[in-house]
Amino acid sequence: MGAVWEPWAAIILAGGRASRLGGVDKAGIELGGRTLLTWALDGVVDAREVVVVGEPVPTERPVTFTRENPRYGGPVAGLLTGLDALASVPRYVGVVGVDMPHVHHGTWRRLLAAAAGTDGAMLVGPDGRWQLALALDTARLQEVRPDHEQQHDHPLRRLLAPLALTPVPAEDREHQDIDTWADLRDA
Template identity: 50%
Template sequence: MEFAAVVLAGGRARRLGGVDKVLLPVGGRTLLDRTLDAVADADPLVVVGPPRPTERPVRWTAEDPPGGGPLAGLQAGLALLPPDTRTVAVLAGDHPHLTPATVDRLRTALRAAPPAGGAVLVDSDDRPQWLVGLWRASALRDAVPADARDRPLRAVLDPLAPVRVPASGLEASDVDTPEDLREARATDG
């Protein structure tokens, strides 16, 4: 179990009027399926959120209690990974422009920096995109507190001293607003 993935797909999408945003289509495919494509070689592939139709088989789980935030979702996803998992991609399910090449660049950066706990994509303003990263599973397990509910993800991941990997093109973009969705659809190539 060299490589696993945890995709967080349980948010409320308030800025999108509460729609199930990971099921919104971009280029004829859902945001969730597009994100899952980026980690198609992960085993297991875990999605945290309510079960929905997907094009590839995944293992479903949910944070407890529901609505506990991204860190609680990560905790729930980590609980389904085999103990011998070495690296884990942690992604939000709303990234329309991620590709396997994105994850490969993160993997390469992490291999080149043995002391780092992970590798995280940074946007054009050098801001870490905490939900586009590849992490050493042991470092994540050690860092996630027992009570993860409503705690900031950044506060747990930043101390792992991740390698910062500059985003290429639009791969750091996500869909949080109607404008983000319009842009994703307009730039789908």
């Protein structure tokens, strides 16, 4: 795997409904004394720019906050809203759900290295399912982008289907997300 030395940007998706958590704001949930948003921001420490698609909250790192319109449009609407909010669009963008606290800078280095020269890369759990941790070529993403009216509730798999994404096996607990209170307990 070659290394990506060019700057990249990160989009953290933090604007979901969290219905299995009773509608609580996932970004503000604490794990080990730190919010899930703080975990996600620490994970993308190497990104030159970060956009958080979710409610604005104080952070130690400068980030851009934005919301998809209409709200709760799903991951595709969030990803594309985040892409549009970038001050400058780099060749690669990292996309991660705020509920994946074990995705760290080493994960991003592996994803970006696997994405080099391709449409992108995706983190794959031990069960073979892909996770919401992706490194995507922004030009290819723009080519498959649906019209604004079709972004709301657009399936992420449908958006990514035309892209040749390199699978990157998760290490340790990178693939674990927090969708339920039991997930939080087990994290």
